[in-house]
Each structure stands twice: as structure tokens, then as C-alpha cells.
Amino acid sequence: MPIYLTKEEKLTAPMRLVSGMWWFFALMMLNSYTANLAAFMTTSRQNTGIKSISDLADQNKIQFGTQKGGSTESFFRESNDSVYRLAWSKMxxxxxxxxxDTPEAGVERVKKAxxxxxxxxxxxxxxxxVEKNCDLESVGxxxxxxxxxxxxxxxxDYRSNLSWAILQLGxxxxxxxxxxxWWSKKMTCEQNEEEDGSDLSVKELGGVFLVLLGGLIIAYILGIGEFLxxxxxxxxxxRLLHMKL
Known part of the structure; x- marks a missing residue:
């Protein structure tokens, strides 16, 4: 005998579950994309575009300096290169x-700036x-x-012995x-990974796919149960109809 379903009965429990899980999956994917896009935009804004001394010397937004009386200061002061002379003039x-006064003071100034x-x-x-500070990076x-x-x-007498030993170590x-x-990082820079605007990987979205798969499996089991x-x-x-007849 034919079976007729009312409008309310057409959307069964498994179908509701599949629909709900699909919308949940779509919402999580959209949320992940939005978060990754926000991180990318933040990183893009933070990127100054400075890649060399020439870039530093050609702009006025970012100040730059070095240790007073140090070898780096002497290098710029005594250089005959036009780019380095311009950089020294600006400094x-x-x-x-x-x-x-010290390199440590310069590092702290970079952090605060x-x-x-x-x-x-x-x-x-x-x-x-740079290896000791997650919020610092070298450029150029x-x-x-x-x-x-x-x-x-x-x-x-031991000059040649020292030189030979150093070569051997190298x-x-x-x-x-x-x-x-001694140069390796002593801390975990978790924020570097979080703020990195790279592509979303399957590993990062694995949990969302597992939730979707779990929902589909449950809906499949419920569908079989409802069918039976x-x-x-x-x-x-x-049987009751035949008994009545």
C-alpha cells in the first residue's frame, strides 16, 4: 500500500541532523576564513616594507640609530658609500x-617604539x-x-695551534x-604562528571536518534505524489489515 507523508513529516530527524551539521560546518569554515583574513590584514599593515639600509634612508617615518661610539657607528661615519652617508646624515x-649607550638599550628602544x-x-x-626575543626580527x-x-x-707559540683548533672545530x-x-630560542613564540597570515591547512581545519563526519555517521545510523x-x-x-479482511 502507498505511504503518504504530511508536510511536517517530510523532514525527518536524520535529515535535520545532516542539515544542522552542514550549516555548522559552513559557519566554522567561514569563521576560520574570517580569522585568517584578519590575521593576514594585520600582518600586511605591520609590514613596513623596509628591506635594506637604502629603504631606511629613503623614508622619514621610521627612525633608526646605533650604539654611540660603537663599531657600527664608526662604519657609517667613515663610509664613502652614498647610501651609507645619507643614512649617517639622517642619524x-x-x-x-x-x-x-649600549646594544641592550637599543633593543629595548625597538620594543617600546x-x-x-x-x-x-x-x-x-x-x-x-632576535633568537631571544619573539617580538624582534632582522631585516635585510x-x-x-x-x-x-x-x-x-x-x-x-700557541697562535698557530689556536688557529688550527678553530679550523678543526669549524x-x-x-x-x-x-x-x-647558545643562539637557539629559549621560548615558544606561539603568537608568531597565530598572527601568520598563511593559508589554512587541513591540519588546522581537521577538527571541523571530524565534527562534520561524526554528524553524518550519526545521521546515517539514525536513518537506518528509522528505515527499519x-x-x-x-x-x-x-498484518493487522489482512487480519481484518
Missing amino acids: IQTQPSVFT KGDYAFLMETTSLEYQ SQIGEKHYGIAVPIGS EKGELFELKKT WNIQKIAVEE
Whole structure:
């Protein structure tokens, strides 16, 4: 015998569950996209576009300086390069002074300036500070090359031994391992990942897909149960009808 469903009976419990889970999935995807877009826009606004000393020298928004009396100051003061001369001219003309007494003071000034001040320092010291501070970053390439050495008396017998030992450490990779030990980050920079406006990965959206899959499985089980229950109900009604006949 044919089965007729009323308008209220057409949307069954499994169908309601599937519909609800689908709308939940769509809402979560939209929410994730909006959050990622907001992070991307924030990162884009924070990106100053400064990639080199030339970029710093050609703008007036971001002040920049270095340690007073340090080797970096001497490099800019004595340089004959037009870009470096322009940068030095801006540093000495800027008020209040952009020079600091120590590298640590320069790092603190960068933190407090919130993107309006850049500190120029030696690459080795810069790398160390960046590794220890999640809110700092280095920009551009090296503008000068400088090497460190160990001072010994003139004509010292162990000068060649020290040089040979340092070369051996470099070839064996032990110097690199020492640098990783002392230069590696001691803290977890979780905010860097959260504020990164990169593409959404399957790993980040895995929970949303699992919820959708779980809802579909439950709806499938409920649908089978409802189907079997309807079959049993129809069978009982058919049996009663035959008994009446």
C-alpha cells in the first residue's frame, strides 16, 4: 500500500541532523576564513616594507640609530658609500638622539617604539637578540663583513695551534652546534604562528571536518534505524489489515 507523508513529516530527524551539521560546518569554515583574513590584514599593515639600509634612508617615518661610539657607528661615519652617508646624515640630524649607550638599550628602544624605530648592530649580536626575543626580527642582508679573533702576544707559540683548533672545530661542525646551543630560542613564540597570515591547512581545519563526519555517521545510523522502524511499522499495519479482511 502507498505511504503518504504530511508536510511536517517530510523532514525527518536524520535529515535535520545532516542539515544542522552542514550549516555548522559552513559557519566554522567561514569563521576560520574570517580569522585568517584578519590575521593576514594585520600582518600586511605591520609590514613596513623596509628591506635594506637604502629603504631606511629613503623614508622619514621610521627612525633608526646605533650604539654611540660603537663599531657600527664608526662604519657609517667613515663610509664613502652614498647610501651609507645619507643614512649617517639622517642619524645625526634626528632629534631626540637615535643613538644609545649600549646594544641592550637599543633593543629595548625597538620594543617600546612599536615599529617606529630600528636599531643597527653587528650581525652576531643581532642574531642573538632576535633568537631571544619573539617580538624582534632582522631585516635585510649584511652591510659589512667583520671577523672576530683571539688576541695573543706577538710571536706566541700557541697562535698557530689556536688557529688550527678553530679550523678543526669549524670543519667538524662543532662551532655550528655551539651556536645552536647558545643562539637557539629559549621560548615558544606561539603568537608568531597565530598572527601568520598563511593559508589554512587541513591540519588546522581537521577538527571541523571530524565534527562534520561524526554528524553524518550519526545521521546515517539514525536513518537506518528509522528505515527499519518504518518497515516494521508497515509490516505490522499490513498484518493487522489482512487480519481484518
